[in-house]
Amino acid sequence: MPSANNSDGSLAWLRDRNRQRVMEILRMQGQISQADIARATGLSRTTVSSLVAELKEAGRVLDVDPKPGPARGGRPGVRLVLRDPGQVVAGIDFGHSHVGIAIADLAHNVLAERFFELDVNRQAVEALDRAADMFGEVVEAVGVDRRRVLGAGIGIPGPVDRARGTAGSATILPGWVGLRIATEMEERLGIPVQIENDANLGALAELVWGAGRDCSNFAYIKAATGIGAGIVIDGRLLRGATGTAGEIGHTTLDEAGPLCYCGNRGCLETVASGPAIVELVGPVNGERLTLARVVELASDGDVRCRRAVADAGREIGVAVAGLCNLINPERVIIGGLLSRAGGVLMNPLRESIRRHAVQAAAEAVDVRAAVFVERAELLGSVALALLGSHEMVRAV
Numbered sequence: 001m002p003s004a005n006n007s008d009g010s011l012a013w014l015r016d017r018n019r020q021r022v023m024e025i026l027r028m029q030g031q032i033s034q035a036d037i038a039r040a041t042g043l044s045r046t047t048v049s050s051l052v053a054e055l056k057e058a059g060r061v062l063d064v065d066p067k068p069g070p071a072r073g074g075r076p077g078v079r080l081v082l083r084d085p086g087q088v089v090a091g092i093d094f095g096h097s098h099v100g101i102a103i104a105d106l107a108h109n110v111l112a113e114r115f116f117e118l119d120v121n122r123q124a125v126e127a128l129d130r131a132a133d134m135f136g137e138v139v140e141a142v143g144v145d146r147r148r149v150l151g152a153g154i155g156i157p158g159p160v161d162r163a164r165g166t167a168g169s170a171t172i173l174p175g176w177v178g179l180r181i182a183t184e185m186e187e188r189l190g191i192p193v194q195i196e197n198d199a200n201l202g203a204l205a206e207l208v209w210g211a212g213r214d215c216s217n218f219a220y221i222k223a224a225t226g227i228g229a230g231i232v233i234d235g236r237l238l239r240g241a242t243g244t245a246g247e248i249g250h251t252t253l254d255e256a257g258p259l260c261y262c263g264n265r266g267c268l269e270t271v272a273s274g275p276a277i278v279e280l281v282g283p284v285n286g287e288r289l290t291l292a293r294v295v296e297l298a299s300d301g302d303v304r305c306r307r308a309v310a311d312a313g314r315e316i317g318v319a320v321a322g323l324c325n326l327i328n329p330e331r332v333i334i335g336g337l338l339s340r341a342g343g344v345l346m347n348p349l350r351e352s353i354r355r356h357a358v359q360a361a362a363e364a365v366d367v368r369a370a371v372f373v374e375r376a377e378l379l380g381s382v383a384l385a386l387l388g389s390h391e392m393v394r395a396v
């Protein structure tokens with residue numbers, strides 16, 4: 001009886017799909033109550049309850065006492081976690097001059113977090129070796145058997161060529177040209193790894209724990225030494241054909257403007273990146289300021305620094321307005337060191353979006369500061385590993 005088989009088949013398919021959605025929410029939230037799973041998936045409480053019972057019986061989830069995650073206070077009530085919270089993932093973040101490592105369990109508890117200073121830009125192979133040593137040390141320090149580490153998310157401060165697993169730009173990370181980062185790290189760590197750029201990692205950290213938790217369409221803007229965007233559409237990162245989606249820093253604002261290191265003229269980064277702002281402010285009492293110091297002085301009311309940061313906000317807003325016209329996000333989350341300037345940066349940025357985006361897109365968008373600044377990339381690399389842990393479980 002083909003019709004009966006088909007109907008059974010589609011019911012089984014639907015149930016399987018709903019089960020996958022419940023698992024996906026658990027990976028995303030770490031710990032969550034059944035009522036919140038129902039709210040997040042739109043499934044009825046009865047359906048969720050029966051799926052959870054099935055998953056418990058299969059030994060895939062279990063009840064826990066509520067524990068606070070990295071950015072949330074524990075709410076009362078029994079929560080569910082993926083079974084075996086003893087399994088962990090690692091996040092490894094390569095900055096321009098540091099390496100950060102974090103270990104987290106599947107219930108999203110960050111068990112350890114370390115930072116080390118290192119000239120990452122120039123010493124690529126040394127940085128990979130050092131990161132692998134640190135990984136071993138941190139795993140041992142938290143008392144986890146190495147075989148319990150499911151996989152690692154790895155962040156690099158530049159575009160990522162996902163197909164080749166390499167840094168996608170020779171001008172941003174000169175020492176990393178041609179290095180197959182993913183393969184090299186898999187060999188050193190002996191676990192599956194995924195790599196991603198810094199702006200995308202910032203977006204993932206905000207999606208899982210920060211200002212994008214309750215939002216499935218948003219753009220995260222990292223405004224620091226470089227300017228990049230991580231775009232989340234329908235709850236997923238938009239990577240594009242070759243992984244370079246979100247290179248908003250190289251939006252042309254002035255065709256006759258100054259030459260950018262990318263080879264074009266008048267890019268957003270030539271007027272609003274950290275080095276551009278520092279250059280504009282110039283030396284004070286013979287001393288060249290750092291971006292962090294400029295941001296601090298701007299917040300304290302120094303007129304030159306305020307003006308430089310405000311102008312950068314206005315220019316970033318022009319590029320973000322274009323992005324709003326294209327993707328109509330619900331929220332724009334501003335992160336990176338510049339976001340520490342608060343209203344000095346954000347007000348002109350908002351004003352620019354109002355002036356340059358179509359009215360409907362400009363009115364709909366809520367522009368707010370990111371929750372994570374210094375830890376954005378490291379937590380994002382943990383989130384990358386957690387969200388991919390499903391595949392990693394199947395791979396081990």
Ligand SMILES: [Zn+2]
Nearest residue numbers: 250260262267
């Ligand atoms: Zn450029």
